[in-house]
Amino acid sequence: MAEAILVPQVGQDLTEAKVVELHVKLGDKVKKGDLVAVVESEKASFEVEAFSEGVVISLPWKVGDVATVLEPLMHVGAEGEVVAAAKTAVPDPVQTAVPQTVHTPATVPVSATPAPVPTPAPAPAPxxxxxxxxxxxxxxxxxxxxxxxxxxxxxxxxxxxxxxxxxxxxxxxxxAPAGGALELRTLQSGQGTPVVFIHGFGADLSSWRPLVARIGLGSPMMALDLPGHGGSQGHGAADFAALVDAVGATLRSLHGGVHLVGHSLGAAVAAALTERGDLDVRSLTLIAPAGLGASVDGDFVDGFLSARSEGALAAWMRRLVSDPASLAPVLVRATLAARDEAGLVPAQTRVARGVFEGSTQLFNVAAALRAYRGPCSVIAGRDDAIVPLREIEAAVPAHVALHRLDRVGHLPQVEAADLVQTVIARTVRSAG
Incomplete structure (x- = not known):
């Protein structure tokens, strides 16, 4: 015997709900617990499940329709069974003889054959x-x-x-426009070709301030926020190619050459920019670079994004360093405070899905690094748990200086700040 799956009442005083998803069609077989639809109102959304096994034999509503609550959303029965006419065609004697057609404010009609409603529908808003x-x-x-x-x-x-x-x-x-300029700030004024710093996943441009103050170059020092991060949180770029396009478009506004310093994902973006042909990259300094191998610590990415307390976030961020004592509590608190910005974690989650899949990097810049002939230095920690040193070593070409640091993890700029600032200054100066 056919059984009705009713439109749920998703609010105590509500009489209608919009059908936003249908996961079945006529003739589909369903079993108990299967998700068959999603409906929503101004107050809530609700996933509708089948509570018995059978075949969908009646489906009076379509996506976009405004359905009446506690009326049949669909019927499930035996194959070939027909819903009794009295349930779908014969109006209740106390109702008007001709069912009313209800429209949403967007003038989307409901199905022509819904079950009769117990009271006349309210007049729709224009x-x-x-x-x-x-x-x-x-x-x-x-x-x-x-x-x-x-x-x-x-x-x-x-x-x-x-x-x-x-x-x-x-x-x-x-x-909404997916593009637009990224957040780009001057961290230190100076003369000549600017040095632009590009942060890694989950950070922002402010993370470079302690290092910039120690480098001692007379060049302008600038930093930008990657899409989905910091001041560029609302930028729509998500996959790696889109990130590179966004950064390239922003840096072209400087109308001249640039020295690039990148960390992790930012290092991969910096390397990729060298092969575009539309940006004069005078030198590259890549710190714990991603994009030179397939592996990434996917558990860290997931844990970092899901952490909501200082304790949980600190536990995951300790994976970034060789010595947990070198991870300053202020860095954890600053990262946690940034998450108060609505939408930051979802935006970074969107980026993570575009560049990582589980424990795999979905991009590779090894060819770009091999082709680049300007001054280039790579700095990597032997204890890096996020991006393995062995994969970086295998990909770095002979003409690139590779600095392997003992007792250093994924944050050489934190754990070996003096050496990192020395390498950056030397690499920039070698470009002349």
Missing amino acids: VEAAVSGGDRASPVARRMAADHGLSIGRIAGTGPRGAVVLRDVAAAVAA
Whole structure:
């Protein structure tokens, strides 16, 4: 016998919910516990599961429809079974003879054959009345907006009662510019060709300030935030090629040559910029560079992103160094404080998914490093637990100076700051 899966009531005083996902179609077989749909209202979203095994024999709603709560979302029964006509076609004697057609503010009609509703539907708001959703937004819409660095309060809502729903956020994401200049700041003024510092995954440009103060060069010292980080949090670039494009576009605005100093992911970006042909890279200093092998500590990436307390974050960040005592508590607290910025962790998660897959790096810059003929130094720690030294050694060509540091992990600029600043200054000066 056919059984109905009802539209859940996702709010105590709500009478309707929008169908935002359908995971089945007519004739599909389902079993108990299968996810069959997702519906949402201005207050919540809800995943609908099948509570019995069978075949989908009735599916009166489609994605985008506004369904009536506690009415059948679909029927599950035996193959070939037909839903009784009384359940779908014959109106209740106390109802009007012709069912009303309900429209959302975006004028999307519901199915032509829904089960009759117990009370007349309220008059829909006109399209012109759709306004910014403000606090009225479904949780799934809020999550998607945060993932893309968008303010939910600036998105026009077309859901029930003007709420911002998933479709509205998707449209805002599509309309938002993915490019734009990255955050680029001068950390120290000077004369001549600027030295530009590019941080690694999970950091930001402020992490370079202690090192810059010790280098002693008379050149301008600048640093930028990678997409998804710091002041570039809202930039839409996610995969490696897009990161390189974004950094290249920003540095071209300097209208001249640059010396590049990069750490980890930032080092890989710096190396990749040398083979584009549209940027005059005078020298390269690569610190614990990613992109020279396949391996990365995927557990660290996941743990770092999921940590929400100082204790948890410190536990993961200790993997970055050889001696845990060298990890200053202020560095952990600064990293944790930066996470108060709404959307930062989702933005970095988006970048992580674009450049890493589990414990694998999805990019390689070894060819770019082999082709580069300017002054180049690579600094790597023998105790690096994030990017293995053996893979860096195998990829660094003979014409590049490789400095292997004992008792140093993935942060040579922290654990061996004096040596690192000396190498940077020497490499920059060797470019003439």
